[in-house]
Amino acid sequence: MIRMGILQVLKTQLLCHLIICYVFLVSGFIINLLQLCTLPLWPINKQLARKINCRLGYSISSQLVALLEWWSGTECTLYTAPESYKLYGKENAIVVLNHNFEIDFMTGWTFCERFGVLGSSKVLAKKELSFVPVIGWMWYFLEIVFCKRKWEEDRKTVVQSLRNLRDYPENFWFLLHCEGTRFTEKKHKISMEVAEKKGLPKLKYHLLPRTKGFCVTVQNLRGTVTAVYDSTLNFRNNEMPTLLGVLNGKKYHADLYVRRIPLDTIPEDESECAAWLHKLYQEKDEFQEHYRQTGRFPGAITSPPHRPWALLNWLFWVCLLVYPLCMLLLQLLLSGSTFTVVCTSVFCLAVSVGIRWMIGQTEIDKGSNYGRDANEQQLKDCHPPGQQDHAIVRS
Ligand SMILES: CC/C=C\C/C=C\C/C=C\C/C=C\C/C=C\C/C=C\CCC(=O)SCCNC(=O)CCNC(=O)[C@H](O)C(C)(C)COP(=O)(O)OP(=O)(O)OC[C@H]1O[C@@H](n2cnc3c(N)ncnc32)[C@H](O)[C@@H]1OP(=O)(O)O
Numbered sequence: 001m002i003r004m005g006i007l008q009v010l011k012t013q014l015l016c017h018l019i020i021c022y023v024f025l026v027s028g029f030i031i032n033l034l035q036l037c038t039l040p041l042w043p044i045n046k047q048l049a050r051k052i053n054c055r056l057g058y059s060i061s062s063q064l065v066a067l068l069e070w071w072s073g074t075e076c077t078l079y080t081a082p083e084s085y086k087l088y089g090k091e092n093a094i095v096v097l098n099h100n101f102e103i104d105f106m107t108g109w110t111f112c113e114r115f116g117v118l119g120s121s122k123v124l125a126k127k128e129l130s131f132v133p134v135i136g137w138m139w140y141f142l143e144i145v146f147c148k149r150k151w152e153e154d155r156k157t158v159v160q161s162l163r164n165l166r167d168y169p170e171n172f173w174f175l176l177h178c179e180g181t182r183f184t185e186k187k188h189k190i191s192m193e194v195a196e197k198k199g200l201p202k203l204k205y206h207l208l209p210r211t212k213g214f215c216v217t218v219q220n221l222r223g224t225v226t227a228v229y230d231s232t233l234n235f236r237n238n239e240m241p242t243l244l245g246v247l248n249g250k251k252y253h254a255d256l257y258v259r260r261i262p263l264d265t266i267p268e269d270e271s272e273c274a275a276w277l278h279k280l281y282q283e284k285d286e287f288q289e290h291y292r293q294t295g296r297f298p299g300a301i302t303s304p305p306h307r308p309w310a311l312l313n314w315l316f317w318v319c320l321l322v323y324p325l326c327m328l329l330l331q332l333l334l335s336g337s338t339f340t341v342v343c344t345s346v347f348c349l350a351v352s353v354g355i356r357w358m359i360g361q362t363e364i365d366k367g368s369n370y371g372r373d374a375n376e377q378q379l380k381d382c383h384p385p386g387q388q389d390h391a392i393v394r395s
């Protein structure tokens with residue numbers, strides 16, 4: 001009991017956080033460099049280059065999975081039909097997921113890890129994320145599809161990037177947050193005004209889905225992907241988990257409801273496909289209502305087993321990188337040079353600021369203005385940044 005308490009206190013210590021972030025950054029840069037080294041291989045043996053990059057990418061993303069699973073001890077429960085469960089990880093799929101939480105990307109990755117598709121997982125991500133060191137750079141080599149969320153500019157690149165995935169050598173899950181942005185009260189209000197104008201039923205727990213990305217994905221991955229995994233995520237006790245919470249060792253409990261929908265049941269015609277997606281979000285809203293009322297999703301409960309690889313990979317990097325760090329710090333202290341000590345302190349401060357900026361990318365309060373205006377196409381370019389509304393605090 002006392003040992004548990006000490007461990008819990010240890011997890012909140014700045015020094016631990018600095019070490020974790022140092023390992024993540026340095027290992028990340030090393031892996032980014034190794035990914036860069038695979039460039040000459042692409043024209044010679046593209047499939048081999050892709051497989052190598054999946055493994056290298058795994059070595060980065062699994063550190064965040066290890067942080068969630070092993071450091072914070074967050075539990076992940078899956079509600080799904082047993083006949084669908086058997087297929088997870090054994091086929092290519094499009095995952096449609098609600099976008100309410102700051103750590104839904106880590107939770108998604110954790111499920112990918114449990115089913116062995118973490119290294120190859122894909123997403124339709126906003127372009128801004130491609131500039132984030134380590135993760136954004138890793139994504140270039142994993143052929144992640146980026147969008148500016150301006151359809152006129154995105155159409156060509158998104159279609160081409162999707163087509164590139166047709167001969168991908170590993171099973172992959174392609175994640176789509178069709179809402180396009182994280183849920184906030186303000187964005188919800190505006191998107192429901194759009195729904196009203198379009199004569200669509202109102203949603204209580206979701207923003208109105210953007211249909212273009214989904215339809216174009218289904219169109220271009222038909223024949224490659226066999227199913228859509230309609231996924232609805234929630235955290236127990238109305239928690240709104242944060243990356244800083246996870247770093248502090250706070251334990252959360254994620255509940256994910258997944259329905260497997262065969263891709264050939266989804267209409268090919270674009271407007272029918274869009275209507276299908278709107279109907280799907282109305283159903284998702286009902287599942288959230290059910291969760292709110294009963295504290296659980298429908299369907300059988302499973303807890304897909306932990307695999308040790310994320311932890312082993314993390315321990316490998318810790319062992320490799322912490323010893324040289326200690327030696328360097330010791331040498332610095334022994335050198336007695338004020339100049340060197342000041343330079344090192346400034347460097348450490350800069351790294352801390354950089355990491356804080358990266359964590360900021362996950363924070364809803366620092367999120368984009370996308371979807372904050374029904375007439376956004378005209379306002380996208382002239383909206384003053386920095387005036388953020390607040391993520392909904394669930395009562
Ligand atoms: C067994 C286990 C199963 C599952 C496990 C779960 C998950 C694991 C899976 C994989 C993990 C992989 C990776 C995870 C890691 C990291 C992920 C992290 C984050 C990245 C996520 C993002 O970056 S989200 C943001 C970017 N992505 C998207 O936006 C995707 C959705 N968007 C679209 O598809 C859009 O259509 C678009 C981006 C392609 C184009 O957008 P654009 O805005 O330019 O055009 P649209 O035509 O779509 O929009 C205009 C139409 O919308 C109407 N409108 C206007 N204002 C609003 C409003 N406020 N709300 C709603 N609608 C609005 C407007 O009227 C237009 O209507 P039309 O009728 O003309 O279409």
Ligand SMILES: CCCCCCCC/C=C\CCCCCCCC(=O)OC[C@@H](O)COP(=O)(O)O
Pocket residue numbers: 020021024063064067102105126129132135177180181182183355358359361362364366367368369370
């Ligand atoms: C091993 C531990 C390492 C601890 C240090 C972690 C440092 C941070 C690491 C990575 C941060 C970058 C990951 C970005 C993924 C965020 C995904 C996301 O949720 O993007 C939001 C986007 O969908 C919508 O944006 P808006 O709501 O429109 O705005």
